[in-house]
Amino acid sequence: MTGWRWFWRLASFVVGVGFIYGWQMIADAKLISPVFLPGPDRAWAALLRGFHSGILEPKLVGTVQRMIIGWLLASLLGIALGTMIGVSPRARKIFGPTLEFLRPLPSSAIIPLAIALFGLSEGMVLGVIGFGALWPMLLSTVHGFGAVEPRLYEVSRALGMSKLSVIWKIALPSSMPDILAGMRLGLTVSLILAVVGEMLTGRDGLGNWILLAARSFRAPDLYAGVILLGLLGYVSAQALAWVESRLLRWRAVAR
Amino acid sequence: MPQAFAPEQTTTPSAPGGAAPLIAFHDVCLTIAGNEILRDISFEISRGEFVCVVGPSGCGKTTTLRLISGLMHPSSGQVTFEGRPVTGPRQDVAIMFQDYGRALLPWRTAAGNVSLALESLGVPRSERADRIQDLLVKVGLKGQDKRFPNQLSGGMQQRLQIARCLAQNPSVLLMDEPFGALDAMTRQALQDEVLSIVAATGATVFFVTHDLEEAVYLGDRVIGLLPHPGRVAKTVSVDLPRPRDQLSSRETPQFLHLRRELFDFIKEAEA
Numbered sequence: 001m002t003g004w005r006w007f008w009r010l011a012s013f014v015v016g017v018g019f020i021y022g023w024q025m026i027a028d029a030k031l032i033s034p035v036f037l038p039g040p041d042r043a044w045a046a047l048l049r050g051f052h053s054g055i056l057e058p059k060l061v062g063t064v065q066r067m068i069i070g071w072l073l074a075s076l077l078g079i080a081l082g083t084m085i086g087v088s089p090r091a092r093k094i095f096g097p098t099l100e101f102l103r104p105l106p107s108s109a110i111i112p113l114a115i116a117l118f119g120l121s122e123g124m125v126l127g128v129i130g131f132g133a134l135w136p137m138l139l140s141t142v143h144g145f146g147a148v149e150p151r152l153y154e155v156s157r158a159l160g161m162s163k164l165s166v167i168w169k170i171a172l173p174s175s176m177p178d179i180l181a182g183m184r185l186g187l188t189v190s191l192i193l194a195v196v197g198e199m200l201t202g203r204d205g206l207g208n209w210i211l212l213a214a215r216s217f218r219a220p221d222l223y224a225g226v227i228l229l230g231l232l233g234y235v236s237a238q239a240l241a242w243v244e245s246r247l248l249r250w251r252a253v254a255r
Numbered sequence: 256m257p258q259a260f261a262p263e264q265t266t267t268p269s270a271p272g273g274a275a276p277l278i279a280f281h282d283v284c285l286t287i288a289g290n291e292i293l294r295d296i297s298f299e300i301s302r303g304e305f306v307c308v309v310g311p312s313g314c315g316k317t318t319t320l321r322l323i324s325g326l327m328h329p330s331s332g333q334v335t336f337e338g339r340p341v342t343g344p345r346q347d348v349a350i351m352f353q354d355y356g357r358a359l360l361p362w363r364t365a366a367g368n369v370s371l372a373l374e375s376l377g378v379p380r381s382e383r384a385d386r387i388q389d390l391l392v393k394v395g396l397k398g399q400d401k402r403f404p405n406q407l408s409g410g411m412q413q414r415l416q417i418a419r420c421l422a423q424n425p426s427v428l429l430m431d432e433p434f435g436a437l438d439a440m441t442r443q444a445l446q447d448e449v450l451s452i453v454a455a456t457g458a459t460v461f462f463v464t465h466d467l468e469e470a471v472y473l474g475d476r477v478i479g480l481l482p483h484p485g486r487v488a489k490t491v492s493v494d495l496p497r498p499r500d501q502l503s504s505r506e507t508p509q510f511l512h513l514r515r516e517l518f519d520f521i522k523e524a525e526a
């Protein structure tokens with residue numbers, strides 16, 4: 001078992017190194033103009049330079065803050081609304097179709113509307129992130145509540161549990177796998193919308209930094225920003241996966 | 256159906272001896288979506304009695320149990336508990352479900368599952384840990400408290416369900432084929448556990464089973480149901496002395512006779 005795990009870890013490492021090496025080769029061979037494609041060496045140097053000069057750090061912090069605040073907002077709201085709809089089979093039937101209609105709407109489509117309503121403010125960016133990331137959380141909570149083992153509701157009745165403790169002790173934990181899957185999706189959406197929001201509003205962050213770098217042909221800076229975004233996405237997903245593995249320990253345990 | 260008028264049957268409202276019945280069915284009928292599931296069920300259970308129910312699959316054993324529990328209600332007629340109509344589940348009536356794998360919370364450990372019942376009863380946190388340990392020891396799950404249900408065998412999960420039921424301190428135990436899926440050894444051990452618990456607490460038991468020998472071994476009385484629609488077709492009293500013993504009780508002539516009687520009944524039902 002552990003032997004295979006190490007093998008796959010090694011394999012993914014080799015692929016990563018291979019990718020960077022290939023990128024370097026293409027850049028060195030100047031197959032694509034260096035104005036558009038710097039090698040990883042130059043991108044890395046630009047990244048370090050950005051941090052040394054203290055320019056990049058506040059931008060990273062800005063983006064991370066936006067992403068996390070918007071995501072938390074969406075999570076709280078999504079789980080709360082999802083719970084309210086989810087507890088009642090009737091509400092699930094009434095709201096279900098509308099939710100399914102609203103869900104596939106790309107949240108970037110509401111950005112013009114949000115700008116008209118809130119202007120190019122921080123609140124508008126957070127609003128758009130919150131709105132976009134809300135759906136996966138809301139829908140997965142509603143779905144999770146719908147999938148609770150009916151027998152457990154009977155157990156709760158037999159034990160004379162209150163409505164609130166049924167939600168807290170049975171419905172929510174039972175929906176936790178769905179909710180966490182929704183939160184994972186929501187996190188990705190949050191990062192995307194944070195970057196798009198920054199690009200559109202010009203608020204200080206990695207999105208804006210990438211946009212400005214592209215406009216002024218600072219390709220290494222642009223790539224440095226992209227690398228940072230990639231890392232950010234990776235680290236946040238790993239962190240959530242860790243939380244998930246702790247919360248869902250009961251599923252993983254073997255006989 | 257001549258069996259319906261078997262001489263042993265006592266469906267008169269006032270039981271002999273004058274003691275009011277704990278649970279009583281009065282001409283209970285149940286129809287769901289046009290399907291007649293139970294017809295004119297009438298019987299009584301006295302306090303402290305151990306009543307077993309047998310009958311072919313689909314004859315309404317689980318449904319009858321659910322009517323007592325208050326999870327379901329009759330279409331006509333009445334189910335009463337201490338003389339009053341049953342309106343819903345009660346905390347002093349514990350239900351042991353047929354499908355134990357679904358009736359436990361998979362995200363709670365063994366201790367956590369027992370705790371659920373104590374929490375619902377409002378037992379203060381400080382007292383819970385000791386009571387949980389006592390209950391787990393009582394059902395033979397000592398040292399398993401930190402394991403999740405999917406880490407326990409079927410028999411252990413069933414023991415855990417017993418522990419959760421006992422945590423309710425029930426005056427009535429409703430058990431739906433609790434040992435159906437277990438091997439013979441585990442089954443006999445759990446049968447004796449239930450008997451000793453009942454002897455110690457004086458609980459009233461309504462016990463559904465497929466196993467005729469189990470019904471005779473455990474019960475004071477065995478009720479036989481027939482399907483299409485579900486109805487009471489036979490009642491036999493079991494006058495084997497208690498405490499019962501897996502070997503000697505099962506070898507007595509009464510035991511063999513009762514087993515034969517029920518066996519003929521089921522064979523006739525399935526013919």
Ligand SMILES: Nc1ncnc2c1ncn2[C@@H]1O[C@H](COP(=O)(O)OP(=O)(O)OP(=O)(O)O)[C@@H](O)[C@H]1O
Nearest residue numbers: 287290292310311312313314315316317318319485
């Ligand atoms: N909610 C329901 N809706 C419709 N029909 C039902 C419902 N519950 C039970 N039935 C029907 O009622 C009949 C009796 O079911 P029940 O589960 O009580 O049988 P049982 O004696 O417990 O059977 P088994 O031994 O297989 O557990 C069956 O024919 C079943 O299909």
Ligand SMILES: [Mg+2]
Nearest residue numbers: 316317318353
């Ligand atoms: Mg059944």
